[in-house]
Amino acid sequence: MKMNPWTLSVLLLLAGPLGADPGWHVEYPDSFCVVEGSTATIPCSFTHPAGLRVERVVWCPNHEICQDPTPNVYDSSNVRADSRFLYLGDRVRSCTLKIIKTVKQDAATYRFRFETNGNKYNKYTGRKGVRVTVTNGEDVKVRSSVADNVVKEGGQVTLTCTSASSFHQLDVHWYRNGHALSETGPALHLSCLTNDNAGNYTCSLDSSGRKTSAPWSLVVVEDEGRHKCDSDRSVTVSVVSVLLAVILLLLAGLVFAKRNRRHAQKKASEVFQKQEVDRKQEAVGASKEVSYATVHFKSNSLRSAPGPEHEIVYSEVVR
CATH class of the missing domain: 2.60.40.10 (Immunoglobulins)
Incomplete structure (x- = not known):
């Protein structure tokens, strides 16, 4: 049987991508009751075949496939959607919708639709929808x-x-x-x-x-x-007091140990510095003693070994 291409496209959209592939699915409750003026959250989840990336998500009232030009309460590609409908989901699995300060006109059957990358048929709408009713809250x-x-x-x-x-x-x-x-x-x-x-x-x-x-x-x-909760409260207070006391003692011990460690480090540093000064002074003193000995040795050598010229001069004077 020959079928009009437009009719075929509509049937594919209604049945889902590629004719009801089980990898495509939207799950939400059948019905949902909201009290006028309250805030309610509609749970929703979806799945699609692996390898695809969701590019657009849509929530619409009273339309089987949420197809344009249907007015949407939320459209990820349109920032001008109704601000009272807050999308809490993502583009991976969750499609949860929150309705803020509901009014009587919010009563409708809402459906979720998502579109993925790929050909024009990679899109899916949960046709079952969730029927939302709005009550006046008098039966609460x-x-x-x-x-x-x-x-x-x-x-x-x-x-x-x-x-x-x-x-x-x-x-x-x-x-x-x-x-x-x-x-x-x-x-x-x-x-x-x-x-x-x-x-x-x-x-x-x-x-x-x-x-x-x-x-x-x-x-x-x-x-x-005797009130059990009173005794329990007393026990709780006692336990808390003991724990606080133990914590304070531990903190005091840590502070005292840290102070002693700093003091010991300071004393050790002072001793080390003093030892360094003493070693330097000893090195300087040893250097001076070596210089003095050398000068003294040369002076004695000159006095004890007169040269031949002096002997010659003395002998000539005698004559």
């Missing part, structure tokens, strides 16, 4: 690991932020009595409870804190028995 709730809201001092409790949507990798923020806590993540673990931990806990998927769950109230009651 706090669930507790304990049956009621009353916990004894020294006890522990784990609070979990849940939603009717099976949200994934969302930025969860926690609050106590309306004040933001430093802890983040879907679970909040509280241990060694004291009265300071009591209060109303809420969670939010919106960093602004305007859309929070219904409050969950924690009541901490006094325990007349």
